[in-house]
Amino acid sequence: MSATVEAAARAIRVSGGASRAAWIDAPGVARIDRVSIPEPGEREVRVRLEGSGVCGSNVPVWEGRQWFSYPLEAGAPGHEGWGVIDAVGESVHDFTVGDRVAALTYHAFAEHDLAAHDSVVRLPPELASVELPGEPLGCAMNIFARSDIRAEHTVAVVGIGFLGALLTQLASRAGARVIAISRRQFALDVARSCGAHETIAMDDHARIIERVRSLTGGEGCERVIEAVGMQWPLDIAGELTRIRGRLIIAGFHQDGARQVNMQLWNWRGLDVINAHERDPRAYVKGMRAAVSAVASGALDPSPLYTHRFPLDRLGDALEAARTRPDGFLKALVVT
Ligand SMILES: [Zn+2]
Known part of the structure; x- marks a missing residue:
């Protein structure tokens, strides 16, 4: 991480500099400014x-x-x-100028950013565009790997945003039967196009459970992925997981404590996985797997980038991510 801090320190603001970067000055306030082009460390x-x-x-x-x-x-x-x-x-030998890459960096709303050489993944020629x-x-x-999904499984994905849609693709292309559950009709349509076999509107607690039971011979699902990050979807996800099944928590639950139905989890003997990684090396490993998956066709995220904004409209892009207008799954800022 120290390389990142150094990088930030080097990207000082200069007037008339040769690179542009976006700055968030205050909540809800973004602007573009010139910065000096940062020089890579060793x-x-x-x-x-x-x-x-x-x-x-x-x-x-x-916000x-x-x-x-x-x-x-x-x-x-x-x-x-x-x-x-x-x-x-000067000590980087695994990459050269001209290599097209995905990179884990921390100042990427900009024209240039610095990355540790081991946080970079080369993109193969077939992904040139x-x-x-x-x-x-x-x-x-990474979440998919920790879900251990097999072809004979029925998998419920609770919450179809960008992540839920990607996981629907991965699970269905692995041969599993996917039940997608989401509030938004648009998202359910997306889930269908990603390979979901069944879709259920996330409206009524009892109705969702009843529907999944009827689709699974009364047993529930071998795998349930919760991808919302709120209490109610977490409650539903537990209810849908069968005895000895695996409940994978992929949503971010960082806005406060949650309650879980420990009685139910305990009785069913659930494996509960908190599937987010913290180690940057795990992220990069996942990125390598993602590049291979996109190159092989196991993953096709392109239709899921629903909104694009130029760098100087970063504020609009963040606002779209905040308000999630109808038809929104994922915004890209392009330079
Ligand atoms: Zn992210």
Whole structure:
């Protein structure tokens, strides 16, 4: 992480500099400014970014919380960038100028960002024109791996946002039968196009449970992935998991404590997996798996990028991620 801090320190604001970066000055306030082009450290590469995904985790800092301090660093909190390497540090031998890569960086709402050489994944030639925000795709791959989904399984995905849609693709292409559950009709349509066999509107608790029971011979699902990050969907997810099944928590539950029906979890002997990774090496491993999956066709995120904004409209992109207008799954900021 120290390389990141150094990178931020080097990306100082200068007037008339040769690179542009977005700055979040205050909650709800973004602007573009010039910065000097950062020089890569010994084990870093510099990426001329083509774009970055906008993450749900960017929303709290955009809305404002007491514990954030503003302005943020240039390009923060973009962490889903991809682009072309245009400079390498002197000890970097695994990448060269011109390599097109996905990178785990922390200031990617910008034209340039620096990445540790081991946080970068090369994109193969067949993906030459593919937009590839590595981190969220890697996240989906890691969750999928920890879900241990097999062809004979029935898998319920509770919550069809970008992540839920990716997991629907991965599970259905692995041969599993997928039941997608979401509030939004648009999202249920997306889930169908991602291979879901059944879709259920997330409206009535008892009705959802009844429907899943009838689809599974009364047993429930071998795997249930909760991808919302709220209390009620977590409650539903537990109810839908069969005895000895696996409940995978992929939603972010970071806005407060949750209650769980321990009596039910305990009685059914559920395996409960909190599937988010924290180690950057795990992220990069997931990103490598994602690049392979996109190249092989096991994962096709392109139709799921529903909104694109130029860098100087970062504020609109974050606002779209915050309000999630009808038809929204994922925004990209492109430079
Ligand atoms: Zn992200």
